[in-house]
Amino acid sequence: MANSPSGDSVTDRVVRILETFGTDRTVQTAAQIGRRAGLPSSTAHRLVAELVDSGLLERDDEHRVRLGMRLWELALRGSTALRLRQAALPFMEHVQARVREHTQLAVLEQGAALFLERLSSPASGANITRIAGRLPLHASSSGLVLLAHAPAELQKAVLASPLVALSPETITDAATLRRTLAEVRRDGWVIAPGSIEVVSTGVAVPVRDRGDVVAALSVVLPREAPTAGPLEALRAAAVGIQNVLAADRR
Structure with missing residues (x-):
């Protein structure tokens, strides 16, 4: 050009x-x-x-x-995002039917969490994310999952950069963020109360394709809502999505 x-x-x-x-x-x-x-x-x-x-x-x-x-x-022709969304949507609907709050699918894109899909109920609580919207990796449950499994160069860049607070409880300390990312890799999930809005809790798990983390599946709950059931639903959904992605490659 x-x-x-x-x-x-x-x-x-x-x-x-x-x-x-x-x-x-x-x-x-x-x-x-x-x-x-x-x-x-x-x-x-x-x-x-x-x-x-x-x-x-x-x-x-x-x-x-x-x-x-x-x-x-x-944009949708041959898009890996479309393939991922199609594989995830039925399982997201199962999570949504059980949790009846916001259910979201995000991917790592140019150093941010990009949201491909979101399902919500009329009575769902506060949530600032939108389809095709982005959030900083350190400031949401989905972003923390994606950052925990991101290339080391990106992790170093995020840890070395100013960590902007979206709420009083957003992680803004590099040592705390580093420790949180290690816990995400160890546990296979994250619970992030108040990281974006103090009235909400984000719960997220990784979605893998051939062993690599390709997305984060999350729910946004009212702050005091129990997290054990939603976490169980997310983990089961992630396994289902991974099975569909594996079957598509056979």
Whole structure:
């Protein structure tokens, strides 16, 4: 891809445009996209128009722009995330029916916990996670499971970086985090009360594929809710998902 006068490629600029969209910002004008992507107005309008023509973005009757269905279609073709989600969903439904709180599936993606699926009941408690949303690895039960089994280089980077508190009980001390990750590897699960919201407890277990941890399966419970039953349900579901993934490879 040809570079702009500033040295960034067309691919870089397109990625920056797409990254301006989020779960809390689904519709924008081309001018807003340009400002948030750090692009000149003329460049932003031209690239947005080309992405609309290709179907990767869509424009509504008020000339506002949103992510296009074609982007979703292309992302799912042959996606390992889709395969994992399809394998996990029936077992997540079993957990959800038993626990009747938030049941979630997350993967490690670019140094964060990326949530692929979430099932909730109308009366489920507090939970800030969203499908396609991200959380820091040190600050959620899913993230702790993923970080505990992440490459050593990533663990070192997280431990050496400032650990931002999402609640008063988020782990922000590197020594405590290191000890917690060792416990996760030893026990095969984590219970994290108050790590994101003080009124909730996260419980998570790893999901493996050919021995490697590829996801974290979790529930978010009210703070004082018992955890033994949900943990049992999660561990059984993780085994079921792993069996389906293994069968798919035969």
